[in-house]
Amino acid sequence: MAIADSSSYRDHRRVLPQHMAALTLLQGRLSVPTTDHLSWLDLACGRGQIILFLDENLSAEARSRIEYWGYDIHQESTRETARTAGQLGLARIESHVGDLANFNRVLPPNVQFDFITLTNTVHEILPARFALLLIDALKRLTTNGTLFIYDMERIAPPELGAVPWRRDDIRRIVLKVISELGVLNYRPEVPTWSHSSTTGWSVQIDRRYLETEPDQYEARLTAAVAATEQEISDVVRDRLCECRSALEALTTYGAETSEEEGDKERLLFEFWALERASRTTT
Amino acid sequence: VKVFMAYSFRDRDVAEVASATLRDAGHTVYDPFELRSGVDIHATISASIRSAHAVIAIMTPSSANIFYELGLAAGAGVPTLVASSGGEFLPSDLASLPYVHLSGDHARDAQQIVSRLRDLEGLASAPPSQFSSAKATLKAASREPTLLEALSPEEFEELVARLFREQGYRVEVTPDASGVDFTLESQSDRRRVIVQVKKLSRQGRVSITAIRELAAAVTSADGGEGMLIATTRFTAAARAIANESGLILRTLEDILRSDSEETLLSPTLPSGQMKPAEEAGLSLTGDAGEEAAETLRRLAVGAITPAELEDDRYRVAKNGVPALVLTTETFTSVKQTLESEAARSD
Secondary structure, three states: OOOOOOOOOOOOOOOOHHHHHHHHHHHHHHHOOOOOOEEEEEEOOOOOHHHOOHHHHOOHHHHOOEEEEEEEOOHHHHHHHHHHHHOOOOOEEEEEEOOHHHHHHHOOOOOOEEEEEEEOOHHHOOHHHHHHHHHHHHHOEEEEEEEEEEEEOOOOOOOOOOOOOOHHHHHHHHHHHHHHOOOOOOOOOOOEEEOOOOEEEEEEEEHHHOOOOHHHHHHHHHHHHHHHHHHHHHHHHHHHHHHHHHHHHHHHHOOOOHHHHHHHHHHHHHHHHHHHHHHHOO | OEEEEEOOHHHHHHHHHHHHHHHHOOOEEEOHHHOOOOOOHHHHHHHHHHHOOEEEEEEOOOOHHHHHHHHHHHHHOOOEEEEEOOOOOOOHHHOOOOEEEOOOOHHHHHHHHHHHHHHOOOOOOOOOOOOOOHHHHHHHHHHOHHHHHHOOHHHHHHHHHHHHHHOOOEEEEOOOOOOOOEEEEOOOOOOEEEEEEEOOOOOOEEOHHHHHHHHHHHHHOOOOEEEEEEOOEEOHHHHHHHHHHOOEEEEHHHHHHOOOHHHHHOOOOOOOOOOOOOOOOEEEEEOOOHHHHHHHHHHHHOOOOHHHOOOOOEEEEEOOEEEEEEOHHHHHHHHHHHHHHHHHHO
């Protein structure tokens, strides 16, 4: 389920820094001499912004080893992405259309990926579905696969229904999944990104550190869904409580600065999104 | 020479060439477009201009902000060089300033700017710090607004950390983007307090956003305590949220006056969270009339802070014990504010 205010971004002038981070991971993987092919699932690929400058970031030889799968809810966007990908000399191009939360059901079963990216989109996902999406993505990783997620902490202008997660929320959720898998010594970093107009966060999860018993990997992930959903529900509840307090204070005392005036609007958007989310989480 | 480059984003092409040329010539260039999110832009720009040896203003018709920055430079007495392609948009007030004509050839224009910079009168190195300690520097800054304005947010933050070290606290600086500037360890029971320092412009107020960020940082650090130290006042909403979250709010004056750990780290004193007057057991003694009662009400909701009160015309007692004093100036200012509010509501 998408939110109406969201729109796909395509900037012909530059590589976004978060995309450059993902491409750097890709460069590293393709530089490994034994990598004769690499399957890449670009979840919520939009209009193909992440691959727009792929010819400048990877050699033709490296690109020829990439099997690129673009997935998005908008058919027009996936077509545009496929057109861009078609000019890059990739080994294979697949584009699929569907709701992000359903990607695991839309994509053919038993296809796994060395690299999965999900950038600038987590705020659009209904929190009740985020646990399953995260876990489905981890299930789709090859044994040496990596999941890279990036999103903004604040959306400007705000989008109705969007839940922009904070770095600490994501850290809490990711660590919950990992602890449910029984992994004790893996704590992926969740850094904050400072852009000129907002802040963001990213996380990189490597499957090879998640497996305590390889044959139990999928079963343990499936078992972790309910606990992760509960954690997300708790995060939503805490955020809603915090949001309500801030709105209450601004209602009582008024906004004294233009920053607070802006906060009022942002908090109202946030309140609606969190309240909506709280009705659908456990 | 430290140069502040004032320009509109639309003029970034020529500004970038000029900045690169100036850097090649050994100058330090401060570029406001290199600021990252989360930084108080006004305070940082103001501090950068005040601490610059020269300001170069690239003027075009899209340069509304530049006039503000030129005003800051003029107020701070910083030599200024205007670079412009000319035209009627340049006000006559700027006609006498040193000038470089922009030809459109960015490389040539940049060389002209570097050349003319050498001829600016009044260029001098910033005076070395004349204060022996962080406390002395901060005390002087709290008394002298121009000194405070010239400190960058980073310099101010560093001075506050040094102040606590001088007072015997263990301070651990945390250079990350998590909204924490440093952690302070109490001397008595070794409890850790996450500290965020805000250096805003004199007229600024700390908003609810900063308090929410600090609360998130405290949660992220797996609990503990949080303290926000600011050069300015806090909005009433910010105080309310801080009170609810158990965060400590302090102004620069508060920390300079704190003579004990208890005073510094107590969440209820002195200016952090004032309860309504009656609930807090506050009453007025001395020469206190209706104006004083109104001031006390505003004090209670956080519209003014005890930190601003120094003289003894109006003494405020808490449960019979003198707790606060209000200045005549504060009363006058509050009265004027109330009168203008009343006039507006009429």
